[in-house]
Amino acid sequence: MQTIDDLDVAGRRVLVRADFNVPLEDAGDGTRRITDDGRIRAALPTIAALRERGARVVLVAHLGRPKGEVRSELSLAPVAARLSELLGAPVAFAADVTGSDARAVVEGLGDGEVALLENVRFDARETSKDQAERATLAAELAALADLFVSEGFGVVHREQASVTDVAALLPNAAGRLVLAEVEVFRKVLSDPDRPYAVVLGGSKVSDKLGVITNLLGSVDRLLIGGGMCFTFLAALGKGVGSSLLEADQVETVRGLVAQAEQRGVDLVLPVDVVVATAFSADAEHKVVTTDDIEDGWMGLDIGPNSRRLFADTLADCRTVVWNGPMGVFEMAPYAEGTRAVAEAITRVEGLTVVGGGDSAAAVRLLGVDENGFSHISTGGGASLEFLEGRVLPGIAVLED
Secondary structure (H helix, E strand, O other), X not given: OOEHHHOOOOOOEEEEEOOOOOOEEEOOOOOEEEOOOHHHHHHHHHHHHHHHOOOEEEEEOOOOOOOOOOOHHHXXXXXXXXXHHHHOOOEEEOOOOOOHHHHHHHHOOOOOOEEEOOOHHHXXXXXXXOHHHHHHHHHHHHOOOOEEEEOOHHHOOOOOHHHXXXXXXXXXXXXXXXXXHHHHHHHHHHOOOOOEEEEEOOOOHHHHHHHHHHHOOOOOEEEEOOOOHHHHHHHOOOOOOOOOOOHHHHHXXXXXXXXXXXXXXXXXXXXXXXXXXXXXXXXOEEEEEOOOOOOOOEXXXXXXXXXXXXXXXXXXXXXXXXXXXXXXXXXXXXXXXXXXXXXXXXXXXXXXXXXXXXXHHHHHHOOOOHHHXXXXXXXXXXXXXXXXXXXXXXXXXXXX
8 A cells, every 4th residue: 555655745636535423412502512533633643744745635524324315413514623623724614525615615725725525425326336326426526636545444344435436546545544553453463462362342242253253263362241242151051131142143152162162262251240120320230140140130241350350361461452342331330341441451561452433432431541552443343344354445445
C-alpha cells in the first residue's frame, strides 16, 4: 500500500473516506449532540497532515443505516461542527453527496481547507449489491477529487462505492489510521510475542466462530466471557438458567473445546457469574458459581473470582487482543467484569489491542485510561474479519 506520504497532494483535491459513524443523542434544543467523538479524533492526524501539505481535503463518511433515505437525524452536520472545533478551522459542509451543493463546496476549497459531504448512505447506490449502481456513484465521487485516501478502517470490510469502487478510479493511499490498524493486526496474526492471549466477549458465540477457529492455531490462551460464555458452559454440560444460550451452536462449541485441548490452547472460562432475575439494572442480582446457575436467573457479568482468574491469566502475556465486553457494562451492577479485564490488559507489558466496537466504547464509558493500551481499533466488524483471516476488500484495493 502507498501511504499519504507517497502522494503529491499540494493544491490537489483529496477525497478521504473517513469513519464518522458516531453515537448521537437529542440535545434538547432540536439539535443532535455527539456523545463519543473517538472516531472523529482518530482521523485528525491524517486530515492535519494533508492540510499541512496544502491538500484540499474532501471528506466522505456515513452515519447509521438510512438505507438510501435522507433522514435529518442521521445528518453529518453535527460531525462537521465538531470536526471544526477539533481542527480549530472551518469545515465546509455540503448538504448533498455528489449533487450541486457538493460540487460547489468542493470547487470553493482553497489549499489546506476542508469540506465534509453529507451522509454518503443517503444515496442508495453506496451500499447497493449491484456493482454497476455502485460504479456510477463512485464515478461521481471520483469527479470531485484527484486522489483518494482510505481512512475509514471501520468500513474496509465492506464492498461499497466510497470504500472500494472509488479507490479503483483514483491514485490511492492508506491514511495514518488505516495503516496503523493493518500493521497491528498483521503483527498479532503473523508474529505475536508470546504468551499470546485473546479475550473474547459479547453476546453471541455465532458472531465469533470464525475468529475462534482461525485463532486456535496461533494463540496460547483463549479467554471467553460475555453472553457467549454460556454456550461454552452448556457445551461442558453445565446448566445456564435463563442466560443467553445459542442452543444450535452447542455441538459446534463442543468441537472447538476439543480442538483447543488438542492444540494445547489454554481455554479459560468464567468460574462464577453475576446473575439477575431480569435484564435490568434494578433486578435482584447475586454472584453464583458456574455450577449453580438456577432456572429463572440469567448471567449478566463474570463474577469476582473470574475477574481475578482472567487478570492472572493475562499478567505475564506479551500480546493480548480483546474483542467484546465481559457483561452488560452499560448497567452499573454488571460492569465490573469488563472494567477488571480492561484494567488488567493495561497492566500487560507488551502489545495490547482493543478490537473496536463495544470494547472500545466500554473503555471510554468506564473511564479506563486509553493510553494504557497499545492500540484501540476503530473498527469492530473489520477487526473481527481481520482476526478471522479474511481478505478485506477495502484493503485489497489499496494493495492492488
